[in-house]
Amino acid sequence: MSVFVDCNVPxxxxxxxxxxxxxxxxxxxxxxxxxVRLVTSAAVFQEVLQRYSGLGRLDxxxxxxxxxxxxxxxxxxxxxxxxxxxxxxxxxxxxxxxxALHVGVMxxxxxxxxxxxxxxxxxxxxxxxxx
Numbered sequence: 128m129s130v131f132v133d134c135n136v137p138x139x140x141x142x143x144x145x146x147x148x149x150x151x152x153x154x155x156x157x158x159x160x161x162x163v164r165l166v167t168s169a170a171v172f173q174e175v176l177q178r179y180s181g182l183g184r185l186d187x188x189x190x191x192x193x194x195x196x197x198x199x200x201x202x203x204x205x206x207x208x209x210x211x212x213x214x215x216x217x218x219x220x221x222x223x224x225x226x227a228l229h230v231g232v233m234x235x236x237x238x239x240x241x242x243x244x245x246x247x248x249x250x251x252x253x254x255x256x257x258x
Contacts (some may be wrong), residue, residue, distance in 0.1 A: 128162070128163055128164065128240070129163070129164040129165070129166050129174060129236070129238045129240070130158055130163055130164070130165055130166070130235055130238070130240045130241065130242050130257065131166055131168075131229060131232075131233050131240065131241040131242070131243075132165050132166065132167045132195065132198055132199055132207065132241075132242050132243075133152075133167075133171065133180070133229065133241055133242060133243030133244075133245060134174040134175050134195075134244070135243060135244050135245060136151055136155075136173045136195070136198070136242055136244075136251040136258075137175065137191045137192075137194040137195040137198070138175065138178065138208070139151045139244070140152070140194055141187060141190050141194055142187075145181060147244055150244070150245055150258060151242075151244070151258065152186050154242055154257055154258050155198070155234065155242070158171075158242065162241050164201070165199045165200055165242075166199055166201045166202070166203060166238060166240045167195060167199045167201075167202055167203070168202060168203040168204070168205055168228075168232045168238070168243070169196075169202060169203070169204055169205055169227065169234045170228050170229065170232065171195065171203070172192065172195065172203050173190070174197065174225060175191045175192065176188065179191060203235075203236055204230050205228065205231075205232060206235070207231060208231070208235060209228060209231035209232045209235055210228065210231065211231070212227075212230065212231035212234055213227035213230065213231040213236070214227075216230050216231065216251060219248045220251050221247070222247045222248070222250055222251060223243055225246055226245060226247045226248055226251075229248075230248075230251055230254060233254065236245075239254060239255055240254075240256075240257055241254060241255070241256050241257065242257045242258050243247055243256055243257075244258050
């Protein structure tokens with residue numbers, strides 16, 4: 128079984144102390160004690176890049192990348208088919224384009240669970256949000 132890791136996971140792990148960091152750490156402990164495969168996509172790295180460059184926090188960029196790479200077993204590419212699915216998802220459910228793109232990648236790889244603190248995924252049938 129695979130679980131997709133969203134961009135907010137490494138951000139909470141390396142950011143300032145926050146009550147949700149404990150939630151992320153607990154979820155990761157639970158996931159890594161079993162036979163769960165953690166995965167993400169290149170789009171998640173783009174989100175991390177966008178966030179930290181936008182904040183002018185380039186000092187955290189490499190640390191966030193390293194944290195994410197240290198967590199996951201695989202990084203999926205993003206294809207035009209994923210974008211097509213994302214288009215259909217945003218037409219059908221109240222989710223952001225970024226979240227819809229993750230859903231597209233997840234569907235292609237038959238991943239139904241995501242570790243994320245973003246409640247937007249709750250609106251998409253077939254996606255089970257952990258966190």
